[in-house]
Amino acid sequence: MARAEVTLEVGDDGIAIISISNPPVNALALSIFVGLQRKFDEAARRNDVKAIVLTGKGGKFSGGFDINVFEKIHKNGNISALPNTSFDLILNTIEESEKPIVAAIEGLALGGGLEIALGCHARIAAPGAQLGLPELSLGIIPGGGGTQRFPRVIGVSKAVELMLSSKSIPSEEGKKLGLIDSVVFSKELLKESRTWALDIAEKRRPWIRSLHRMDRIGSLSEAREILKVAREQAKKTAPNMPQHQACLDVIEHGIVHGGYSGLLKEDKVFKDLVLSDTSKGLVHVFFAQRAASKVPNVTDIGLKPRHIKKVAIIGGGLMGSGIATALLLSNISVVIKEVNSEYVLKARKMIEANIQGLITKGKLTQDKAEKALTLLKGVLDYTEFKDVDVVIEAVIENITLKQTIFSEIEKVCPSHCILASNTSTLDLHVVGEKTRSQGRIVGAHFFSPAHVMPLLEIVRTEKTSPQVILDLMTVGKIIKKIPIVVGNCPGFAVNRTFFPYAQGAHLLVNLGVDVFRIDRVISNFGLPLGPFQLQDVTGYGVAIATSKVFANAFPDRTFKSPIIELLLKSGRNGKNNGKGYYIYEKGSRPKPDPKILPVLEESRQLTNIMPGGKPISVTDQEILEMILFPVVNEACRVLEEEVVVRASDLDIAAVFGMSFPSYRGGIVYWADAVGAKHIYSSLKKWSDKYGSFYKPSRFLEERATRGVLLSEPVSSSAASRARL
Numbered sequence: 001m002a003r004a005e006v007t008l009e010v011g012d013d014g015i016a017i018i019s020i021s022n023p024p025v026n027a028l029a030l031s032i033f034v035g036l037q038r039k040f041d042e043a044a045r046r047n048d049v050k051a052i053v054l055t056g057k058g059g060k061f062s063g064g065f066d067i068n069v070f071e072k073i074h075k076n077g078n079i080s081a082l083p084n085t086s087f088d089l090i091l092n093t094i095e096e097s098e099k100p101i102v103a104a105i106e107g108l109a110l111g112g113g114l115e116i117a118l119g120c121h122a123r124i125a126a127p128g129a130q131l132g133l134p135e136l137s138l139g140i141i142p143g144g145g146g147t148q149r150f151p152r153v154i155g156v157s158k159a160v161e162l163m164l165s166s167k168s169i170p171s172e173e174g175k176k177l178g179l180i181d182s183v184v185f186s187k188e189l190l191k192e193s194r195t196w197a198l199d200i201a202e203k204r205r206p207w208i209r210s211l212h213r214m215d216r217i218g219s220l221s222e223a224r225e226i227l228k229v230a231r232e233q234a235k236k237t238a239p240n241m242p243q244h245q246a247c248l249d250v251i252e253h254g255i256v257h258g259g260y261s262g263l264l265k266e267d268k269v270f271k272d273l274v275l276s277d278t279s280k281g282l283v284h285v286f287f288a289q290r291a292a293s294k295v296p297n298v299t300d301i302g303l304k305p306r307h308i309k310k311v312a313i314i315g316g317g318l319m320g321s322g323i324a325t326a327l328l329l330s331n332i333s334v335v336i337k338e339v340n341s342e343y344v345l346k347a348r349k350m351i352e353a354n355i356q357g358l359i360t361k362g363k364l365t366q367d368k369a370e371k372a373l374t375l376l377k378g379v380l381d382y383t384e385f386k387d388v389d390v391v392i393e394a395v396i397e398n399i400t401l402k403q404t405i406f407s408e409i410e411k412v413c414p415s416h417c418i419l420a421s422n423t424s425t426l427d428l429h430v431v432g433e434k435t436r437s438q439g440r441i442v443g444a445h446f447f448s449p450a451h452v453m454p455l456l457e458i459v460r461t462e463k464t465s466p467q468v469i470l471d472l473m474t475v476g477k478i479i480k481k482i483p484i485v486v487g488n489c490p491g492f493a494v495n496r497t498f499f500p501y502a503q504g505a506h507l508l509v510n511l512g513v514d515v516f517r518i519d520r521v522i523s524n525f526g527l528p529l530g531p532f533q534l535q536d537v538t539g540y541g542v543a544i545a546t547s548k549v550f551a552n553a554f555p556d557r558t559f560k561s562p563i564i565e566l567l568l569k570s571g572r573n574g575k576n577n578g579k580g581y582y583i584y585e586k587g588s589r590p591k592p593d594p595k596i597l598p599v600l601e602e603s604r605q606l607t608n609i610m611p612g613g614k615p616i617s618v619t620d621q622e623i624l625e626m627i628l629f630p631v632v633n634e635a636c637r638v639l640e641e642e643v644v645v646r647a648s649d650l651d652i653a654a655v656f657g658m659s660f661p662s663y664r665g666g667i668v669y670w671a672d673a674v675g676a677k678h679i680y681s682s683l684k685k686w687s688d689k690y691g692s693f694y695k696p697s698r699f700l701e702e703r704a705t706r707g708v709l710l711s712e713p714v715s716s717s718a719a720s721r722a723r724l
């Protein structure tokens with residue numbers, strides 16, 4: 001592996017080129033900071049150096065501070081491991097240097113990488129470099145002066161927008177905003193940066209120290225107004241996350257008391273936040289997401305992903321159209337097959353509406369949208385299937401229909417073609433039973449709406465070939481999904497783990513707890529919708545179909561709630577017809593509908609599970625735990641059966657498939673923070689009181705008794721048991 005190092009070369013022109021090298025993204029590891037300090041000191045001392053250019057090797061400036069250091073601090077609590085770069089390196093050495101320093105940026109300058117560049121006296125970038133301060137997405141604020149210099153360079157409004165959203169911008173936009181002084185072709189980057197540095201040294205260009213600037217800040221009252229609006233917005237969009245308000249406070253402090261005072265405050269707040277639970281959860285998710293892309297015997301055996309040019313989708317309903325949209329937007333040709341031309345047209349309309357939605361939200365340009373639609377073809381037969389690389393079947397959950405489709409596509413598609421099903425519940429063995437292509441059969445489980453939800457659950461059987469899995473993972477990444485590879489079992493990893501979520505909520509209602517209180521408790525915890533509003537939105541048909549699957553697969557731990565059947569009987573269809581647990585009216589927020597109370601009463605009478613016929617009395621915390629602990633319990637079974645490669649894959653599944661709050665790190669991470677002992681003893685208590693739905697799994701019992709983390713690998717736990 002290449003060494004992390006900083007090099008210095010001095011040219012005949014008197015320019016010192018200092019280069020960061022730490023592949024793959026030139027993260028600012030502690031040794032890089034030491035190296036930078038040494039090389040800048042050397043350049044400052046040397047008489048043959050007139051000016052300095054700072055750059056990154058391998059086509060990247062820097063991906064920012066080394067996040068592994070945060071992970072270590074989270075484990076050992078030792079904050080003193082953080083170097084004092086904001087003052088020693090960026091302020092005193094770079095910004096206050098007696099020789100001008102120009103940042104030559106290629107590829108990316110993120111987080112600490114951009115903060116170092118902001119300390120330089122000019123920034124030259126190659127086209128398309130990604131520039132941003134994504135620290136808030138890690139639960140912290142920029143800690144290298146970004147909260148002070150960014151607003152001073154690009155203005156308060158844009159700086160706030162970019163920091164709060166953790167979004168990056170390309171060099172070209174950076175140039176328009178004044179962040180970048182010049183955009184030049186990659187091959188000209190060093191030459192142009194050298195010239196620029198010399199020009200500053202010889203006073204042909206201004207020598208600008210960002211922290212001293214006030215020209216882009218505007219008046220104090222304007223800045224305060226921008227910050228006030230941002231605070232209100234952040235209260236809504238990031239309610240349980242401290243870093244958003246903290247970032248705004250630090251920006252304001254610097255505007256009121258000056259940049260240096262702002263740096264001092266930033267340093268303190270940054271260090272406090274590094275130790276916060278929010279940062280621990282988000283950093284865990286960062287690494288868990290990268291870990292999910294490493295699948296033993298698939299990604300580590302030297303296979304190369306094949307190029308996927310054309311995908312066929314069978315079924316242009318909600319799922320099929322969503323999947324098609326995601327593919328088209330990533331320049332993949334899509335053939336969508338339907339049973340008649342009316343349905344083909346409907347599918348096209350849905351895809352157009354998906355795309356229009358993205359344009360309206362500013363996420364897509366008209367040009368790109370038009371180009372994407374040219375790659376779409378609607379068909380009624382298999383003629384177009386002769387050269388497709390992947391088929392994704394997305395018809396209704398009917399096993400006979402799916403079996404027929406699979407035996408047909410096996411005949412018409414080329415022999416390399418991947419045969420995927422978007423089933424969310426059916427056994428893949430049975431789906432592909434009538435074919436001789438078991439190695440090519442795989443699940444491609446997208447989540448609705450498929451063009452928006454980030455997770456792609458790739459389901460393999462023992463026969464699915466590693467090449468097929470690798471190819472599907474690659475397609476997933478191309479279409480900007482987060483793929484996790486899981487085993488074949490009822491509900492696979494995501495729906496299987498989360499089936500007790502809705503059932504737990506229904507059980508509580510039948511024990512007498514208020515529906516809307518449950519939804520409030522769950523959304524206060526951080527899920528975007530409570531379980532009942534989620535059912536309204538996803539449709540009761542889905543709820544009925546999935547509960548049937550789980551009732552068959554796991555009858556010992558299924559709670560059968562009559563509520564949905566009763567709602568349907570009383571003319572309620574959820575959001576679909578504007579009436580569910582909530583009332584849905586155009587232009588207004590969903591309103592709880594008290595008219596459902598008699599329906600709930602009827603359900604309670606039918607199930608008759610309230611102890612002594614009276615509603616149980618529970619705290620909000622108990623409500624939360626009575627819904628989420630059964631999910632953890634099922635996650636334990638999923639882990640024990642090794643349906644997922646590693647525990648953190650379930651965290652990714654929870655965050656990106658079920659919108660579990662990312663700052664809580666995912667379901668298993670959260671459970672470990674709560675403690676297996678408490679979860680086990682609570683479930684045991686409730687199973688004695690309310691029945692087998694709560695019965696703790698063997699895995700949970702064993703881990704709780706032995707004090708082993710739920711996230712510890714199954715095999716290593718067995719090994720540690722053997723050692724005892």
Ligand SMILES: C[C@H](O)CC(=O)SCCNC(=O)CCNC(=O)[C@H](O)C(C)(C)COP(=O)(O)OP(=O)(O)OC[C@H]1O[C@@H](n2cnc3c(N)ncnc32)[C@H](O)[C@@H]1OP(=O)(O)O
Binds near residue numbers: 110141291
């Ligand atoms: C003091 C400062 O204010 C604090 C900070 O700077 S905090 C850090 C701010 N920077 C960031 O948040 C950037 C995080 N990284 C990213 O967003 C993306 O990795 C990226 C856009 C740089 C590259 O994306 P991509 O090309 O898809 O590669 P990706 O798989 O994500 O990363 C490649 C490898 O680099 C590692 N990596 C990326 N950024 C890293 C970082 N800042 N520190 C340590 N490792 C990092 C990843 O973990 C991964 O390692 P692996 O191969 O062992 O799994």
